[in-house]
Amino acid sequence: MDITVVEGDITTQKVDAVVNAANRGMRGGGGVDGAIHRAGGPAVLEDCVRRFPRGLATGDAGWTTAGEMPARWVIHVVGPNYNAGETDRSLLTSCYRRALEVADELGARTVAFPLISAGIYGWPKDDAVAAALEVFRSADTQVTEARIVALGRPSYDLVRRSLG
Numbered sequence: 001m002d003i004t005v006v007e008g009d010i011t012t013q014k015v016d017a018v019v020n021a022a023n024r025g026m027r028g029g030g031g032v033d034g035a036i037h038r039a040g041g042p043a044v045l046e047d048c049v050r051r052f053p054r055g056l057a058t059g060d061a062g063w064t065t066a067g068e069m070p071a072r073w074v075i076h077v078v079g080p081n082y083n084a085g086e087t088d089r090s091l092l093t094s095c096y097r098r099a100l101e102v103a104d105e106l107g108a109r110t111v112a113f114p115l116i117s118a119g120i121y122g123w124p125k126d127d128a129v130a131a132a133l134e135v136f137r138s139a140d141t142q143v144t145e146a147r148i149v150a151l152g153r154p155s156y157d158l159v160r161r162s163l164g
């Protein structure tokens with residue numbers, strides 16, 4: 001699997017699936033979640049309600065349509081809220097692992113990821129990058145490209161440095 005990084009907005013990526021950093025309720029929010037629901041349109045929320053009537057557990061992943069985005073699917077994950085005391089790192093790595101499993105179920109080969117939990121949820125950014133790369137480097141998956149989409153130059157540079 002190739003691990004790549006681009007600077008930009010995840011909602012415009014031409015990939016099979018984009019990953020959303022959602023919350024347990026799965027009914028939208030701020031950050032990347034807000035951007036994905038705006039870009040995808042109401043079909044994304046409708047699918048969330050229909051397929052996940054009780055939301056999703058922290059560390060888990062589940063898919064919906066991507067609505068009007070170029071991608072075909074959104075793979076929603078719920079990262080741990082570091083700011084609220086959810087500091088168990090295995091919950092963060094679980095998000096990446098489960099997202100790749102769901103991608104394999106869908107047959108998605110190219111998948112774009114945000115830095116899960118590294119925004120509103122406050123996970124330290126360098127460790128958020130390290131967690132993503134650990135899972136990607138050891139993953140057993142049919143996904144051919146895991147593309148980290150970094151919002152802003154500092155995040156992009158951090159991922160580039162970590163990729164080596």
Ligand code: AR6
Pocket residue numbers: 008009010011021022023028029030031032033034035079114115116117118119120121122123149150151155
């Ligand atoms: N494209 C790529 N990356 C983005 C984008 C975008 N359009 N927008 C933000 N980021 P966050 P979290 C980056 O806060 O920390 C929501 O309210 C951002 O700079 O989106 O997991 C949810 O509903 C950061 O590096 O997600 C939850 O309640 C990374 O994406 C909560 O926030 C993740 O930041 C989840 O918080």
